[in-house]
Amino acid sequence: MVTDLLYNPGPNTIHGISRLRGGGKIESQREPVRSRRAREMEVLRLPLSASQKGRLISAGYTSIASLSSISPSQLALELKISETEVLEILKTASDGSRLESTGSSRTIVHGAQSAWDMLQEEETLVRITTSCADLDYILGGGISCKEVTEIGGVPGIGKTQLGIQLAVNVQIPSDYGGLGGKAVYIDTEGSFMVERALQIAEACSDDMVEYSCLYRKGSQACEVKRQPKDFLENIFYFRVCSYTEQIALINYLEKFITEHKDVKVVIIDSVTFHFRQDFDDMALRTRLLSGMALKLMKLARNFGVAVVLLNQVTTKYSDGSFHLALALGDSWSHASTNRIILHWNGNERYAYIDKSPSLRSASAPYSVTAKGIRNSASNNKRIKHT
Amino acid sequence: MRPDNLLLRPTHTQYCTLGCPILDAFLGGGIPCNSITELVSESGCGKTQLALQLLFTAQLPLHLNGLSASSLYLYSEFPFPNRRFTQLLESFRLSHPILFASSRDPRDYIFTRDCQTAHDLFDVLLQLESRLEKPKETRLDIKLIVIDSIAALFRSEFENNPRDLKRRSSLFFKISSILKSHARRFGIAIVLTNQVVDSMEDNEGSSGIRVGNLEWLYTSGRRVCPALGLSWANCVNSRLFLSRYEVTDGVENDSLDAGYSGFVNRRKMRELHVVFAPHLPYSSCEFVITREGVSGVAK
Numbered sequence: 001m002v003t004d005l006l007y008n009p010g011p012n013t014i015h016g017i018s019r020l021r022g023g024g025k026i027e028s029q030r031e032p033v034r035s036r037r038a039r040e041m042e043v044l045r046l047p048l049s050a051s052q053k054g055r056l057i058s059a060g061y062t063s064i065a066s067l068s069s070i071s072p073s074q075l076a077l078e079l080k081i082s083e084t085e086v087l088e089i090l091k092t093a094s095d096g097s098r099l100e101s102t103g104s105s106r107t108i109v110h111g112a113q114s115a116w117d118m119l120q121e122e123e124t125l126v127r128i129t130t131s132c133a134d135l136d137y138i139l140g141g142g143i144s145c146k147e148v149t150e151i152g153g154v155p156g157i158g159k160t161q162l163g164i165q166l167a168v169n170v171q172i173p174s175d176y177g178g179l180g181g182k183a184v185y186i187d188t189e190g191s192f193m194v195e196r197a198l199q200i201a202e203a204c205s206d207d208m209v210e211y212s213c214l215y216r217k218g219s220q221a222c223e224v225k226r227q228p229k230d231f232l233e234n235i236f237y238f239r240v241c242s243y244t245e246q247i248a249l250i251n252y253l254e255k256f257i258t259e260h261k262d263v264k265v266v267i268i269d270s271v272t273f274h275f276r277q278d279f280d281d282m283a284l285r286t287r288l289l290s291g292m293a294l295k296l297m298k299l300a301r302n303f304g305v306a307v308v309l310l311n312q313v314t315t316k317y318s319d320g321s322f323h324l325a326l327a328l329g330d331s332w333s334h335a336s337t338n339r340i341i342l343h344w345n346g347n348e349r350y351a352y353i354d355k356s357p358s359l360r361s362a363s364a365p366y367s368v369t370a371k372g373i374r375n376s377a378s379n380n381k382r383i384k385h386t
Numbered sequence: 387m388r389p390d391n392l393l394l395r396p397t398h399t400q401y402c403t404l405g406c407p408i409l410d411a412f413l414g415g416g417i418p419c420n421s422i423t424e425l426v427s428e429s430g431c432g433k434t435q436l437a438l439q440l441l442f443t444a445q446l447p448l449h450l451n452g453l454s455a456s457s458l459y460l461y462s463e464f465p466f467p468n469r470r471f472t473q474l475l476e477s478f479r480l481s482h483p484i485l486f487a488s489s490r491d492p493r494d495y496i497f498t499r500d501c502q503t504a505h506d507l508f509d510v511l512l513q514l515e516s517r518l519e520k521p522k523e524t525r526l527d528i529k530l531i532v533i534d535s536i537a538a539l540f541r542s543e544f545e546n547n548p549r550d551l552k553r554r555s556s557l558f559f560k561i562s563s564i565l566k567s568h569a570r571r572f573g574i575a576i577v578l579t580n581q582v583v584d585s586m587e588d589n590e591g592s593s594g595i596r597v598g599n600l601e602w603l604y605t606s607g608r609r610v611c612p613a614l615g616l617s618w619a620n621c622v623n624s625r626l627f628l629s630r631y632e633v634t635d636g637v638e639n640d641s642l643d644a645g646y647s648g649f650v651n652r653r654k655m656r657e658l659h660v661v662f663a664p665h666l667p668y669s670s671c672e673f674v675i676t677r678e679g680v681s682g683v684a685k
Contacts (some may be wrong), residue, residue, distance in 0.1 A: 154596065154597050154616070154619070155597050155598065155616075155619040155620055155622075155625075155662055156597055156598035156599060156619075156625070156661060156662025160664050161664075184389070189566070189623065190420060190421055190422070190566045190569065190570060190623055191421075191623050191664040192664070193399060193418070193421075193664045193665040194392060194398065194399060195398055195399060195414070195665050196664055196665045197392070232392040233391075233392070235392055236389035237389055237390045237392050238387065238389050238390070239390065239570055241563070241566065241567040241570060241571075242563070242567070248387070249387055252387050256387075272620075273559065273562075273563070273620070274559075274563065276555070276556070276559040276617070276620075277556055277557075277558075277559030277560040277562075277563055278556065278559075278560055279556070312620045313616070314616065314617060315616060317548065344596045344601075346601075347601060368667070369667075370667060
């Protein structure tokens with residue numbers, strides 16, 4: 001991510017602008033070059049058409065402040081455009097300046113953010129609970145939106161279960177501490193079973209009833225229980241049968257999510273299946289995979305959705321012995337922001353954070369019950385920080 | 387591309403009955419359509435029995451939880467079990483006398499084909515597609531495909547070196563993918579049988595490769611694991627394990643001499659386990675094989 005500190009007007013610049021307010025064409029010679037350049041950029045940064053920007057700059061209106069006190073009719077005369085258009089311009093300019101002053105450093109170049117913004121954003125970042133308290137704890141509250149999380153493990157460890165659980169949990173309304181979003185579920189293996197989704201949804205709505213009884217006694221004690229079928233309605237299920245279909249679908253997702261803004265999680269179960277067949281040209285596979293990874297990252301960032309990729313494991317031969325590794329090779333390991341490995345430890349299922357820029361590496365037990373993913377049955381605290 | 391509306395789909399997957407209410411209840415309704423179910427066991431545990439039985443039950447009408455359709459039996463272990471097939475046919479006719487009056491022979495609705503190699507199987511599956519698209523013309527209204535067994539196809543052709551193993555696992559995914567795509571397009575239930583190999587691993591350090599609910603699969607007192615390894619395990623949706631062991635019952639006196647063991651009533655116990663399945667938790671169920679077929683034993 002490009003963090004543009006150069007064009008980031010600090011308090012000085014704002015002060016400078018306020019001194020110049022009203023005198024649009026005056027330029028202080030003593031101003032430092034950097035902030036002058038920043039002010040020259042201001043009009044360019046506004047979401048205006050190129051011709052409008054051109055007219056403004058040629059008439060000498062380069063900073064937003066220069067537009068703040070001018071009368072619309074005068075500006076219309078100077079720019080030789082209609083007054084309605086001028087009003088539009090002034091409105092965008094004032095919107096722009098408001099953002100400038102409140103956020104102190106808003107998005108400057110499109111898509112750029114300061115580290116401060118990113119920190120603030122991360123603090124307000126919403127997370128999708130896994131319904132397993134121990135797992136949520138090591139994940140800092142759940143699967144985070146705006147990031148790509150990869151979850152891998154052997155067959156039967158509960159990847160699909162976790163996937164279905166997340167597709168249900170993303171729908172928990174905000175009154176109950178959830179996101180109230182919808183889910184896109186991309187099934188490449190055919191393991192998604194409606195019965196199971198209904199079971200998990202049923203348990204989730206039971207939990208919500210219990211929650212409202214416990215914490216909101218009196219107020220709306222008897223709320224209408226959410227029907228498990230309502231949960232199914234909010235899962236957009238895609239079944240893909242080849243890797244070309246998979247890539248086409250991921251390309252289409254951007255459009256789909258633009259139309260369905262309330263989608264908050266995209267689950268691909270599994271990202272691997274179609275890429276483990278029929279690839280003689282491994283270079284092609286790597287290119288396709290990294291292209292897909294980029295698309296998914298962009299999707300996560302632009303729409304603030306959590307992207308969850310389920311991956312298989314394979315045996316890897318190195319140093320004279322076989323050991324387990326997530327499939328799709330080394331270059332794929334850059335595709336996800338967070339990597340969680342599910343594994344057996346004796347008779348218990350464990351999740352281990354293998355890679356994450358913000359979470360410490362830790363492992364926690366979980367179990368797969370009739371209700372879905374839950375805390376491990378034995379109560380003693382066994383979260384290990386390694 | 388449009389998402390499937392999960393509400394428009396029947397909220398319950400279609401299942402094919404096993405012909406036994408206890409086993410059906412155990413499996414949440416039977417063998418699910420649109421999915422691959424694998425039966426794993428050592429030889430002589432009943433996987434072929436169960437597979438043959440399904441060929442008949444798939445023909446049952448929908449109100450009897452059948453699929454009301456034909457089935458395809460692809461076999462790679464020779465010869466075709468003709469004797470057992472005929473036995474099952476008789477008992478099936480006897481149990482459904484009205485449905486299968488003399489005019490309608492259940493055998494007309496069972497298609498068989500032998501497969502020698504994995505590539506052979508792949509070709510058969512490729513050819514099948516165009517025929518499944520026109521069920522009326524080709525009379526191939528198939529809703530169940532049984533492959534008995536998948537392991538035999540891969541046993542001979544591939545060497546144990548990295549290159550062949552890679553080729554093999556690529557073929558696994560190819561076959562699995564085409565099966566799943568047929569299953570999806572035509573709503574077919576797919577049943578595969580797989581053999582076991584003896585597990586030689588020591589107790590430590592193997593929990594990472596543990597697949598499914600059971601830490602170890604035991605049958606006839608041996609510790610086994612399903613053939614074809616980890617990458618194949620990724621290719622199936624559900625895996626069921628059939629085990630057998632001997633129990634002695636009817637004897638309360640433990641002080642019997644070894645010489646009297648002839649009097650001990652030894653009995654074969656057979657159990658069906660869910661190793662992993664997206665819709666079922668771990669559980670196990672005892673079953674017996676009789677002349678009439680495979681049936682579950684109520685707990």
